[in-house]
Amino acid sequence: MQLSPLVHPSEELSKEEISRYSRHLLIPDVGLEGQQRLKNSKVLVIGAGGLGSPTLLYLAAAGVGTLGIIDFDIVDESNLQRQVIHRQQDIGRPKCRSAQDSVKALNPYIQVRIHDERLETTNAIDIISDYDLVIDGTDNFSTRYLVNDACVLAGKPYVWGSIFRFEGQASVFWEDAPGGRGLNYRDLYPEPPPPEMAPSCAEGGVLGILCASIGAIMATEAIKLITGLGNTLLGRLAVYDALDMTFRFIPLRRAPVRTPITRLIDYQAFCGLPQSTTGGKPNVPTISALELKEMRDCSVAMQLIDVRGIQEWNIVHIEGANHIPKDRMMSEEVLARLNKDELIVLHCKMGVRSRDILMEMRKRGFTNVKSLDGGILAWIRDVDQTLPSY
Known part of the structure; x- marks a missing residue:
C-alpha cells in the first residue's frame, strides 16, 4: 500500500x-x-x-x-x-x-x-x-x-x-x-x-x-x-x-x-531455546576442546559422535568420530546401540545442536553424556589448526 x-x-x-x-x-x-x-x-x-x-x-x-x-x-x-x-x-x-x-x-x-x-x-x-x-x-x-x-x-x-x-x-x-x-x-x-x-x-x-x-x-x-x-x-x-x-x-x-x-x-x-544459568552457560554438561584432547591422549574410553549433516561432515571432521546426523540420533535403533555406561561426547559445529540432543538423551535415561563446548570450531581453534574452518 x-x-x-x-x-x-x-x-x-x-x-x-x-x-x-x-x-x-x-x-x-x-x-x-x-x-x-x-x-x-x-x-x-x-x-x-x-x-x-x-x-x-x-x-x-x-x-x-x-x-x-x-x-x-x-x-x-x-x-x-x-x-x-x-x-x-x-x-x-x-x-x-x-x-x-x-x-x-x-x-x-x-x-x-x-x-x-x-x-x-x-x-x-x-x-x-x-x-x-x-x-x-x-x-x-x-x-x-x-x-x-x-x-x-x-x-x-x-x-x-x-x-x-x-x-x-x-x-x-x-x-x-x-x-x-x-x-x-x-x-x-x-x-x-x-x-x-x-x-x-x-x-x-x-x-x-x-x-x-x-x-x-x-x-x-x-x-x-x-x-x-x-x-x-x-x-x-x-x-x-x-x-x-x-x-x-x-x-x-x-x-x-x-x-x-x-x-x-x-x-x-x-522461542523454546535453552535457558542460561549464571555466567551465561547452558545448564548442560559440557567438555572443552582441550579437555577432550587430553582424554583422547590418555585413551579414555568414550563414544565421540558428530551430529552434523553429511555436507558439513564432508567439509571437515574430527578423526575417530562417528557420524550420526541429528535427525537420526534420537531413533530407537541408534539409541539401542549406544553404551549408556560409557562416556558419550556429542559435537556439532558450534555446540547448539549437540546441546539439544543431549537434553533429549537425558530424558531417555542417558546420564553420562557431554556436549563439546563450541563444537568442532572450538576443536579447530584450540586443538588442530590444520583443519579447515567453515
Whole structure:
C-alpha cells in the first residue's frame, strides 16, 4: 500500500550532494524534495551480515543521512562468501566497525552511528526510538520477535527480510500505519517454530548472492517509506526462489486473535531455546576442546559422535568420530546401540545442536553424556589448526 512520506525534507543539499545524487534528482518522483527526505532520515540496520551488507551499502549510496549499525559479532572468513561490506583485512574486527569504514569510504556525506552490542530487552526500545525506520536483517527468531515488539512499542515501521539456501522473503511491518492498516511480524508468524525446525544459515547454508537480491528489496522498501514513493510491501509477503527465478506475493492480514504487545518478554524462552544459568552457560554438561584432547591422549574410553549433516561432515571432521546426523540420533535403533555406561561426547559445529540432543538423551535415561563446548570450531581453534574452518 502507498503511504505518506515518513520523513520531512532537510533544508538543503550542498553543491557536492547535488552532483553526487543527480541521477536521483532527475527522476520526477524523487527530485530534490525526495533526496532531501533521504538526507534527513535516520535508519537503523540490525545486523551487518548477509542482508545488512547490501542494505547498508545501497542506503549509504542513496544518501540516507544517518545510518545506525548494531552488531556485536566479529568478521569471520566464512562471512566473506556473502557479507560484501567486509574485506579480507577485516577478519577478526567487529562487524559494526568494519561496516562503518566501508560505508564512510563509499559516502563521506552521511553520519554513521555504531552500536557494538547485542540487542536486548534492556536496550532495544531506547536504541530503536532514536531512528525513523528499522531494517531487520537478523537470522534468528528470538531477535526477530524482540525487534518486532520493540518497534510496536516505539511506534516505528520496519523492513524485514530472511534467507535460507535458495529462498528469501521480505515484507514491511508497521503496527501504527495510517488508516488502521497496521501489521506486525506476529501476524505472519504468531508463534515461533520449534528450535529444531529453524536452522540458521550457519547450519543449513545459503547461496551468497541471494543476500544481494533480498537486501536490494529491503533497501528499496526503506527508500519508498522515507520518500512516500510507490506501494510498499506492508500487507504483502514477497517470496523469492532463486532456482526457479520466481517471485510470489502473498497477501497478509491481521491475525484473527491478537495478543496486544504491552512489554518486552524473555524471547529465548518464547522461542523454546535453552535457558542460561549464571555466567551465561547452558545448564548442560559440557567438555572443552582441550579437555577432550587430553582424554583422547590418555585413551579414555568414550563414544565421540558428530551430529552434523553429511555436507558439513564432508567439509571437515574430527578423526575417530562417528557420524550420526541429528535427525537420526534420537531413533530407537541408534539409541539401542549406544553404551549408556560409557562416556558419550556429542559435537556439532558450534555446540547448539549437540546441546539439544543431549537434553533429549537425558530424558531417555542417558546420564553420562557431554556436549563439546563450541563444537568442532572450538576443536579447530584450540586443538588442530590444520583443519579447515567453515
